[in-house]
Amino acid sequence: xxxxxxxxxxxxxxxxxxxxxxxxxxxxxxxxxxxxxxxxxxxxxxxxxxxxxxxxxxxxxxxxxxxxxxxxxxxxxxxxxxxxxxxxxxxxxxxxxxxxxxxxxxxxxxxxxxxxxxxxxxxxxxxxxxxxxxxxxxxxxxxxxxxxxxxxxxxxxxxxxxxxxxxxxxxxxxxxxxxxxxxxxxxxxxxxxxxxxxxxxxxxxxxxxxxxxxxxxxxxxxxxxxxxxxxxxxxxxxxxxxxxxxxxxxxxxxxxxxxx
Numbered sequence: 001x002x003x004x005x006x007x008x009x010x011x012x013x014x015x016x017x018x019x020x021x022x023x024x025x026x027x028x029x030x031x032x033x034x035x036x037x038x039x040x041x042x043x044x045x046x047x048x049x050x051x052x053x054x055x056x057x058x059x060x061x062x063x064x065x066x067x068x069x070x071x072x073x074x075x076x077x078x079x080x081x082x083x084x085x086x087x088x089x090x091x092x093x094x095x096x097x098x099x100x101x102x103x104x105x106x107x108x109x110x111x112x113x114x115x116x117x118x119x120x121x122x123x124x125x126x127x128x129x130x131x132x133x134x135x136x137x138x139x140x141x142x143x144x145x146x147x148x149x150x151x152x153x154x155x156x157x158x159x160x161x162x163x164x165x166x167x168x169x170x171x172x173x174x175x176x177x178x179x180x181x182x183x184x185x186x187x188x189x190x191x192x193x194x195x196x197x198x199x200x201x202x203x204x205x206x207x208x209x210x211x212x213x214x215x216x217x218x219x220x221x222x223x224x225x226x227x228x229x230x231x232x233x234x235x236x237x238x239x240x241x242x243x244x245x246x247x248x249x250x251x252x253x254x255x256x257x258x259x260x
Contacts, residue, residue: 001207002200003113007053007250008214009120009136011227018123021050025057025115028122032087035077038095047102049119052112053249054235058098060107067093068110068197071174071190083150083174083190086114106239106247110197117196128195137206140213140222145202150191151175159201162186 013019025047026032034040047057067074071083074092078084084092093111100107117128124131129147137145146156155161162185170181171188178187191199202210213222214231221228231249240246244255 002194002196002198004214004250005132005136005200005210006113006116006120006196007231008222009132010049010053010116011223011231011249012136013120013123015224015227019049019119021053022048025049025052025119028119029090029115032090032094032118034091034094035079040094041096041098043098043102044094049116050249051103052109052116054239055106055109055112055247056103056235056239057109057112057115058100058102059093059109059111060099061109062107063099064096066110067096068114068194069189071193082176084193085190086117086193086195089193090115090118104238106235108247110194113197114193114195120196136222137210140209142202142206142209145200145206147195147199148191148201150187150189151178152186156201158203 010019014021024045026044041058043058051057067089070092071089074080074084074089075082077095078088078091080088080091089111120131121128124135126134133145137143144158148159149155152161164184168184171184173180173182173187174190175187182188212218214228215221216225216228216232223231232251232253233248234240234246234253235248246253
């Protein structure tokens with residue numbers, strides 16, 4: 001549920017005139033450079049913020065891989081400490097070819113929302129967590145949502161303990177000093193790098209507060225009515241042509257005859 005939160009943060013900045021959905025995303029992140037000896041795919045320069053929100057940026061993990069789960073490889077390629085943080089992962093992917101032309105189709109992308117988190121930081125001058133907590137969640141009455149941590153030692157007060165499937169094999173740790181193998185939920189991946197696409201933890205009550213704060217029936221919604229309509233609007237063909245359900249801006253929209 002982290003992607004809708006990031007989408008609302010982006011749309012808030014759009015409402016304030018601080019961001020445009022059709023701005024090329026990497027024009028705002030020119031400090032991000034590919035690994036030494038690598039040239040970025042020229043199509044990367046055309047990816048817009050809108051396309052990142054729609055999962056149409058050009059990355060397809062089913063066709064290639066999901067870099068958010070390649071912490072060790074990304075860090076080694078960039079020459080950065082392991083496990084790779086989100087900026088390191090972005091730099092790593094600037095040295096990889098896109099899987100399709102941006103805007104030509106949909107493919108669910110964690111990386112796209114990782115990029116959006118860095119754009120929020122660039123525009124606001126705040127960390128992603130601080131901006132979302134203070135400017136998005138707090139006005140909704142949400143004060144206990146936090147970004148999760150990878151290791152058990154970083155568990156938040158009141159946070160559940162996570163367990164793998166019974167009999168699941170241990171995983172190599174992405175933390176060099178942790179030692180391997182480790183249970184997958186605590187070191188098998190780097191959660192801190194996933195802040196803007198999968199890092200938020202919160203209670204069911206706070207998730208309910210968030211949902212109501214962006215509900216079109218709420219007269220005091222966090223976004224303007226036109227923005228809420230845009231947030232849930234069907235993307236242009238060919239992203240979802242001929243399908244009843246679609247992915248809008250941070251939300252999967254399902255259409256059911258029983259609901260009409």
